[in-house]
Amino acid sequence: MQPDTGVKTVDENLHVLFERALGDEPATPPGDLAREAMAEGSRLRRNRRLLTGGSAAAAVAALVTIIALNVTAPGGESVQVAAVPVPGATTACVAPASRSVTSVAIYLSDTITDEQRLIVQQTLSTAPAVRDFRYESREQAFEKFKDLWKDSPDFVKSVGPESLPESYRVELVKPAFYPAFVAQIKRLRGVQDIVGTSCPDGAGQQEGK
């Protein structure tokens, strides 16, 4: 206990009276309480995520409209996270890549706070290396994922939006900026992973479907 004003000793009987007032306390099953709180809490979390995802996407959309009207939109949905080098496919993107990187996926941590997300977004909107960027929510990632795996519904069922990270999809002004850009971004809290994609000329501008 901290040093007090002395009021407390005068009114020590308050505690006793409160205790008596609690005398008719009904019993509750504690196990149910935790389970119900977890169910309701998960629902709240989902709603909040939809909300932040939606507003971030709207903010990015507005930004894109303002700054990047004359710039080609980021490439087709699926080319952005290509992982395995595709030999012979001259227009295919390669990821993870460390050379000639033209677009970057910044995966956000599972525990990122709204504030940290905002800082990432602000950093991206002011970074000179960034030509264009957009936010991709778990739901959008999942939509993409569902589309890619539409032939394996069981696998899709086993995944769910919460298995996929949120991300920012960034188009760089030029590949030479990539190392400095990574160094800048990986310092930010809430950033889980940065994956560069190398797209030979034109690949990033193709429609993915």
Added chain:
Amino acid sequence: MTDVTDVVSSDDSFTTVRARRWGRTRRQDRLAQDEEFTAFVAATAPGLRRTAYLMTRDWHLAQDLTQIALAKMYSAWPRLWKTANLPAYARKVLLNALFDQRRRRSDGELVVADLPDRADRRPDDGAELQVALLDALASLPVRDQAIVVLRHWEDQSVETVAEILGVSVSVVKMQNMRSLARLRAILGEDFARNS
């Protein structure tokens, strides 16, 4: 268009590996988090419910508010579960739920302080004093009720109460003194002598 198909399939494998990896670590993490949460509920819920009851005089409402507070805590659990001062934070969330509930309720109805009425029928019997105390407490502004209950039921330090309510230490001290004076005025000298 074959190029595009290749691209799509390479995206497949990358996303798949990523999804599997995330899925696995997240499941383990979530399991540990949920265990911690269940233990936290077992340790914290009874205290929350009692505090809410003292301020609402309604066990059902106290239970509902506790439930709301715990659900809110769980919704932020990945960020919260490793923080140090969970019990104080839980009180903050509970009280915010309670303040919200008061605000909603008072939107629809005019709350008339029933102070004069209470003062007229001072308890003459010690057994009723605890009932009179909760009635008298209910006549205080809701934040002052919180200060009195946190200080004198939960025995929280002035500093902790200040942190929970987001006010300064001097506000807690001042309002606590005023509230006690007011309770004494309503309940009479019995209050000071009793027990």
